[in-house]
Amino acid sequence: MRPDDERYFARIEERLDEAWDVAETAKEQGRDPEPEIEIPVARDMADRVENILGIDGVAERVRDLEGEMSREEAALELVTDFVDGNVGDYDSREGKIEGAVRTAVALLTEGVVAAPIEGIDRVELLQNDDGTEFVNVYYAGPIRSAGGTAQALSVLVADYARSLLDVDEYKPRDVEVERYAEEIALYDKETGLQYTPKDKESKFIAKHIPVMLDGEATSDEEVSGFRDLERVDTNSARGGMCLVAAEGIALKAPKIQRYTRDLDEVDWPWLQDLIDGTIGKDGAGDGDAAEAEGDADGGDDADEDADPDAAEPEPAADEADGPPRAEPSQKFLRDLIAGRPVFTHPSEAGGFRLRYGRARNHGFATGGVHPATMHIVDDFLAAGTQIKTERPGKAHGVVPVDSIEGPTVRLANGEVRRIDDPEEAKAVRNGIEKVLDLGEYLVNYGEFVENNHPLAPASYAPEWWVQEFEAAGADVRALRDDPHVDLEHPTVDRALDWAREYDCPLHPEYTYLWHDVSVDAFEALADAVAAGEVVEGVLAIERTDAVRDALESLLVEHAATPDALRIPTWRPLARSLGIDDGLRKEWSEADLSTPARGYADGENAIRAVNEVAPFEVRERAPTRIGNRMGRPEKSESRDLSPAVHTLFPINEAGGPQRDVAEAANEMDDTGHRGRHELQVSDRVCPDCGEHTYAALCPDCETHTEPHYECNDCGTVCEPDEAGRVECPNCEWEVTAATYQEVDVNDAYRSALETVGERESAFEILKGVQGLTSRNKTPEPIEKGVLRAKNGVTSFKDGTVRYDMTDLPVTAVRPEELDVTADHFRELGYETDIDGEPLRHDDQVVELRVQDIVLSDGAAEHMLKTADFVDDLLEQFYGLDRFYEVNERDDLVGELVFGMAPHTSAATVGRVVGFTSAAVGYAHPYFHAAKRRNCFHPETEIEYQDDAGWHRKTIETFVEDRLDDPRTDDFGTLVEELDGAIEVPSIDERGNRSTQSVTAVSKHPSQDHLVRIETRRGRSIRVTPDHTMLRVVDGGIQKIAANELEVGDTVPLSPSQQNVPMDAATSTATDGRIKTDEVTSVSFLESDVEYTYNLTVAETHTLAANDLSVSQCDGDEDCVMLLMDGLLNFSKTFLPDQRGGRMDAPLVMSSRIDPSEIDDEAHNVDIVREYPLELYEASRELADPEEVEELIQIGEDTLGTDGEYHGFDHTHDTTDIAMGPDLSAYKTLGDMMEKMDAQLELARKLRAVDETDVAERVIEYHFLPDIIGNLRAFSRQETRCLDCGEKYRRMPLSGECRECGGRVNLTVHEGSVSKYVDTAIEVADRFGCRPYTKQRLKVLEQSLESIFEDDTNKQSGIADFM
């Protein structure tokens, strides 16, 4: 580590220590549940791994191997240690394998999740039919939290260990192979997989996998065929197995392949077929053909390198086939939904052009888009907006980069121009008739490495040209220094001279997209140009459609008059057409060779150009990258829903608002105010023995300890070392929670008094209905008072949080961060990226790894938090204020905690500036440090244990989906299968019934639920922190369920929540265009063990489409103010459920060790210039590994002095916050408005087929919604409007059996038929296929058939006669 880096970390740690000391002093007062700071500083990963596994010697080995190799390699290396008995104390072979497998998973998850322990039940040796032994790995549901890579690697490790131990391969029986396929499909239907392998793929995997994947049943749903197999214990779906096979092996095949290649003992040649995606495509079906193919590949090592190309057209293919191109892929378009526009259809001309490079705010699952393009696409793109892409990964976060080419548009007056200035884009955008080209799309080389995707042919760009220019003998250095020469944008004369003098390809500035026009069009254009005339330096040619189309395809800027097209910059065009400056065509048709004519069937004129042009002309934009919008960006405070100021329970006394003051005022039967029977912890004062719920003894002000008394026998118990408390007599767990009568009034008033605030200091103080922690330890109300005063709310663990979409940035300008060079110098920055002293605000400075940029919203929120913390220190703890902030500049240099979803470790970051983009910019290493490998947001959602699924996961699930409530309000009941999908559900009495839904996740219920009822008789019970939608001024607003008030208009719910399931917690799927009115909001004790969460297909497919890169794009990480975390976080507040400790800062890393972070960030390239070889290799669709040596990526500097700096970039951008601040998706109104905008944009973009967009919206959004609702209607349950009682079937008496009240349907005609008309109209307007129209028509008739009375129809005039 360089001294400079040392100083940097020392500075951070110094400030940390400062805060630590203050917090320690405060905590020692004993006013909090624990008298000490509860966030320990994390030790290294090796220790965590060893501790979680309980296998001695692992940590030591891990430390040895660390730095030498990647964690995956280390995991494989450890296999030998286990097999040889060097590590672990295992005698049996299965034990050794088990140890190795667990260690591998632990290593890859860095010892922070339970997957290695709970996710792998056991490893056993079983017998093949031929008498040989094979390995069976028995997985359990929690393996999910390991993520695909670790899951897949666990299999590889097991196989490796197997081969070292001389155990034979697993030889599946045919029935077992079939069983895998059916079971995986079943599991997907029921629970949902991120990636659903086709049956053929499943079978292929099952057939070839060398160890048996087995597991425990995770659901009640049973397979219908292939039951009662001898070697499979259960007929139910084995969730762990399904996850490993689908999300592990199938999804991560490319990653795994990298490791199998390095191992001699392990050979999985069949992975190639999975990667190529040929399984299931070829008609061979049973995989035999594929198998043979796979074997061939494996047998012939020479083929290995060519393998990745197998999916692509052969580079050496017949000339007539045209140039090598990356194969178009439709995948990213799957499950397109209304309101999220498509920008480019797969590899379609006119779409985003792939350019290689890394901008300074780029390179971690991101794609650089010109800010002008962002405006041109009607502002649908903004910094941080997630898009689904065709390649190289599945999804990207959009970053603004203005050093690439902008879009080319045709204006209403016929003028075609390229727009490289966002301001110009805004100015002309209303006059745009057609977007001919979306401009360039910057992808860094590391993305291809990360995704193991073959390089796609590069756009011809100045950085490539200049290297060829240099190679051709030009003195580039001198030209660079020449102030009169612009190498990027040379003048026409110079460009033509250079091409001639140096025999170098024509400069990209004047290279047109010849590959997009046919040879015929090329000839026609040549003739037209030859027949044109030059007036005042402008070439005017006759205006014909063909010529115009050709010019537009070529992206030649021109103006149009009624009968002429005027081309100002015409000389390079004419030259390329083989026409000299005198407009003399120097060739005739016969001069064109046959290969040139027949190239790509005559659809590509590039060869023709090269035959007639006096210089070489390169393909300008051979690769177009298809993409569509995914999730919008996010930047908002993380509030529990309902928002909570203090973690103090008030039962239902606070009303729907959970107003503590109201609870304090409520009078009971005896005339006392504010006395409530609360479930809180029983604590005892060690000095005077007084019992209280408070952390401080009311009598002697001593810190109290929890008091554990067995409910049954009254024994007072003590916690053991692990913190568990068990009654020695009754042998059950004992908690300190008891029901006590608490004088909330007194507590509230004295809290106000303690901090010296009056009730007028805040609008409302919200408490919680009940505590979810094990011991029900309440927080001092004082903290809530001060939070309310400062306008912040608390997360479940007592911290104040703010969520932001992650974007990477490796170099910044102080100016763009709204700070000055002075600020930066104070922070220890001395030089800019070129080593020049930092003097000016606009110098580009390399960002340090733990420095972060807050969004404006986050800064504001942090200011409020700082005020809160200061008030807390001063008014509650009686200490000095710590932050003393007045304006946001004061936040610069302050420390925060950064946390990623689903993790339990926080990383310390330092604020260096602010951005108007709604994202959190930070060093890629900082983002990666917060994460653990492959934690998909969805991955851990359905984290299952014996008790069911985690509640925490609902939140995350909801979080993930709530950034697009409009989608949900459209009711994205996009179930993939129209066929009935059924899951077991549990009703109020605990009885099972089978219910039909599209896809669900189920969760243990919270202690309390919110029930919302509406006028139309629908009602919904959701968890209190569930976000609902409310219609305000025609728009739809997010609102916490408990904040909904009687009289609020809520959008009508879609079918999801109508599906007759108990306690259906629809996840924000209740938005509707049609509205309903809330008639009651009530809180009730949860009486069910589970709540069900319907997985909207969107989420599904997000997951499915996210695949390997999902964790980086659009993941919302959160920040907390350091002191807030130190003071207010307590584990005792965390919910007493498995997973409750997720998302809580259980440990903190004060400095980032680049070797220990998620290795995805290691694949960020850090060079200033890509070598010529990269561009050349890209034309051959080479594997990225081929040029790996030539391009430095983060991985290369790990463990060296340079690991913290030297992150160079190839492209600059003027400002990292360019483009719209918010995506139009967020600013547009209702769903219809968004969909109209989406379709309108589709019409405008040349690269988009609007019919296909309409078709897909109908197919993936409308039809499933209608079908799903229709199905739900005909099997719905009913509910009493008066008492809320639910009935599986309509009571025969017609009225409520409980209260005699009115019973009504939960799914009405309105929710079923709402989109039919729109869908039909869209289908007509956009000329959808008859198939789609007919489906709609059949559905429409079905609706009529159900909802209309045949005998009441007036079919004609005759009815009136």
Place this chain on the structure above:
Amino acid sequence: MPLESNARIAKALAERGYNAEREAVTLLAGATDPAAAVAAAVDCAPDDALRITADHVREAIADTDESAASPDEPGQSPVETEGSGDTGAGGTKAVSGAATTDAIDSTTADSAIADSTTAGSPPADSGTANASSADGDRARGSDLRELEVGNDMTGRSTGTGEYTDFVTTFRDRYERLSKILRGRVNHRPAEAIADMPGGSDAAMIGLVNDVRSTKSGHWLIELEDTTGTFPALVMKDKGLADVVDEILMDECVAVEGTLADDAGILFADSLHFPDVPRTHRPGGADRHVQAALISDVHVGSDEFMADAWHSFTDWLHTPEADPVEYLLLAGDMVEGVGVYPDQDEELEIVDIYEQYEAFAEHLKEVPADTEVVMIPGNHDAVRLAEPQPGFNDEIREILDVHDAQIVSNPATVSVEGVEVLMYHGVSLDEVIAELPEEKASYDEPHKAMYQLLKKRHVAPQFGGHTRVAPEERDYLVIEDVPDVFHTGHVHKLGWGKYHNVLSVNSGCWQAQTDFQKSVNIDPDAGYAPILDLDTLDMTVRKFS
């Protein structure tokens, strides 16, 4: 007999070292002197040929046997059942040259030609078959025919999807089914039972509201009538556990027993289903006339077995099929659109109307004077919720052949005194899923049908798989005991009698689909159960 002659011919050719096209074998079998024809065909074949083709045979037959029956000569039965095998004399002559149902098997020479199974059917009357020749000449009993449709709700759907519609439907179900049970137990309303003193005997008829097992292994059944609900406890040692297994939600049952001491629960002694009385005596036609019961044609699907269908319709033109005057189709005429995701990729005909047009074309192959009745299934272009009304006018126009009766699903068809209950059978999936394997399985679909008969309701369970459209009455109730219960949907062939009611699940005309493959279902495709309306005996003919 042709069965042997085909086999023998194949064998004879094999002995001479030749393989043969099946058409060739058929042609040879159709020759007046097969042995000579075989010899001639072999002579005729080029020396290097390994396979005797139809062309060779035609050539040979033309050479040697000018008088042989022309392959297309009508009036000769291409199909034989086992029973008709002993018609002796005309045997060889009866085999005409047309591609026959048995052709596939004949080439393999080792399996029976007429792959027919019989349910104790009498031999088909080949005598009459020989008597009549062409379609036009056939004297079929048009004027003797009687066909009446009951329980058809087409055009009478009055439900508007309101809550009250649902209540009406279930009430109607309760009233009509409880009526059947009322004679057997002394029913008291739930309300009244609740007021009875503990220990008294009581009985209740109600819709099953809930069934669950208790911790101790007993069963708790909650029954509901119009006054409320009441729980009944079935002790595990009462011998009723087996019965409890059969209970589906929302069916109507009667429970008899003793009230607990606190009068809060009824200890069940016996449990009754509405059931079909054992004394049921089915009706029958006065003459020998037959009906073909088929379903699940799935025209438009890639897997539609056109050849099998042609064989079937060809056969219908043979004298042997003369008595087949009725064709009953239990749903899924076409493959439909949007029935499952990405269905268009597996459709041969993507347009739904063209599917029906194609189906109409296929239906035209059926002798013109056949009476056709059809109900929709879940693949047809009507609502999925049951009862499903018959097709709309647009499709009716397309299906304007045979003057077919297009009625709702379910519907009862009274054919010359035989009551046939036609139901597509979507609920069978659920019955099979819910009940123990020995009581209902895909391999024995008729057993699942017995359950429906027992419950006297074609789709009792609400809220699950089956979709319900509320109407003013519950059209799904089996109020009158049918003589024949005809379903399809599960694509498996199965039949049997339950309390004298013949239950038939006809197979299908669609080969195994990828989906079926994935769930290990092997459909019975290309079968046509032929029902004798006078005796209610059934013959199943195979055409694939």
